[in-house]
Amino acid sequence: MNYEEAVEWIHARLRLGIKPGLTRMEWMLEKLGSPEKKIKTVHVGGTNGKGSTVTYLRNVLQAAGYNVGTFTSPYFEKFNERISINGIPVSDEEIVELVEIIRPLAEELEQTEWGGPSEFEVITIMSLYYFAEIRPVDLVIYEVGLGGRLDSTNVITPLVSVITSIGYDHMQFLGDTLAEIAYEKAGIIKKNIPVITAVKQLEALNVMERKAATQNSKLFMLGRDFQIEHLASLETGESFYYSFKKQQDEFVISMIGKHQVENASLALTTIALLNANKEFIIKKEAIINGLKKANWPGRMERLSTEPLVFLDGAHNPESVTALVETVNSRFQNEKVHILFAALKDKKVENMLEQLENVALSIAFTSFDFPRAATAKELYETSTHSNKKLVEDWYHYILELLPSLKEDDVLIITGSLYFLSTIKPELIELLEK
Incomplete structure (x- = not known):
């Protein structure tokens, strides 16, 4: 074997x-x-x-x-x-x-x-x-x-x-x-x-x-x-x-x-x-x-400073509350953009309600995992005025990064399985 x-x-x-x-x-x-x-x-x-x-x-x-x-x-x-x-x-x-x-x-x-x-x-x-x-x-x-x-x-x-x-x-x-x-x-x-x-x-x-x-x-x-x-x-x-x-x-x-x-x-x-x-x-x-x-991957992990990009595995309502508190205390003067993916068995409505209060824009995507919610399911659940359905997260980020300015923050969050799936490619993308 x-x-x-x-x-x-x-x-x-x-x-x-x-x-x-x-x-x-x-x-x-x-x-x-x-x-x-x-x-x-x-x-x-x-x-x-x-x-x-x-x-x-x-x-x-x-x-x-x-x-x-x-x-x-x-x-x-x-x-x-x-x-x-x-x-x-x-x-x-x-x-x-x-x-x-x-x-x-x-x-x-x-x-x-x-x-x-x-x-x-x-x-x-x-x-x-x-x-x-x-x-x-x-x-x-x-x-x-x-x-x-x-x-x-x-x-x-x-x-x-x-x-x-x-x-x-x-x-x-x-x-x-x-x-x-x-x-x-x-x-x-x-x-x-x-x-x-x-x-x-x-x-x-x-x-x-x-x-x-x-x-x-x-x-x-x-x-x-x-x-x-x-x-x-x-x-x-x-x-x-x-x-x-x-x-x-x-x-x-x-x-x-x-x-x-x-x-x-x-x-x-x-x-x-x-x-x-x-x-x-x-x-x-x-x-x-x-x-x-001490550092732990995927917990408000800074992947890039210019532009400012974080990974955070806020995968349930309580961890989303912690993320929102961090955003409110640290990024009051920044424009926060969120990319989100989640599992179907989570309380997605509660999570989105909190995230939408701090996001200037919010995009929804999915990933290859048996219990993953589809981008469409998340998009349709959201009530945010500036939301986007993203089938291909890689090209979305590829196009978004050059447009981010000094006062922009991109937070990629949701399922830890999602973050672990995309992190290696994301690091390569940020290094280009």
């Missing part, structure tokens, strides 16, 4: 769809000798902010001299990114090695009453085996794929659990109310394991407090147990105060948006708890340097 065949086998499992539940994971883990028990982990769940929180944590731990594994989704430019060490994706050869180990198990499992594992279950199992048996590291940060309680990553017992936020996303799986969604997200809270959150909605917090109490888990809440104060929006990031347990410090991050300050504070509190239980020694210098160095 070569690399292309290995990845094709993994992706072919998408036909099985999303299969919530841990039975298949537990069966495979037992066959592999329980690799999940051999690694130290941090578990990061929530609706938005997971990827950014993971990257802050990873960079701080790296700056402190630790080798850090990450398991994230979706990948941005290459499949291998989902399993990385110190930000470097697993090699093609290691992907093949892992598939050759996992594939016989998957085929055996298909003959049982539980059926074969989904694509995400396969990738999760690959990562657990990889970090336990092939490339052991000091800590692995696991990002939840969907929900939490029944997510395939929920077989780990972490040192710390993190729940970033609660919002209306994946409602067909997680429920229609914030309380129902919070119940699924809170499923990652483990017995006697501390949990940190930036969740704000009272009904969601109530669910999490009850779950933490039943698990005897100490709950650290933003605004109650640790505080932040945004100081300034810098040209290349944000500065803020952070306080926890009577200690207060000023930090600078290089990711743009006030919401990134919240994500950074979750990482800071996680670091404080890791320091407190003596599992790790992370000094202030490493924290300062790690936060400043």
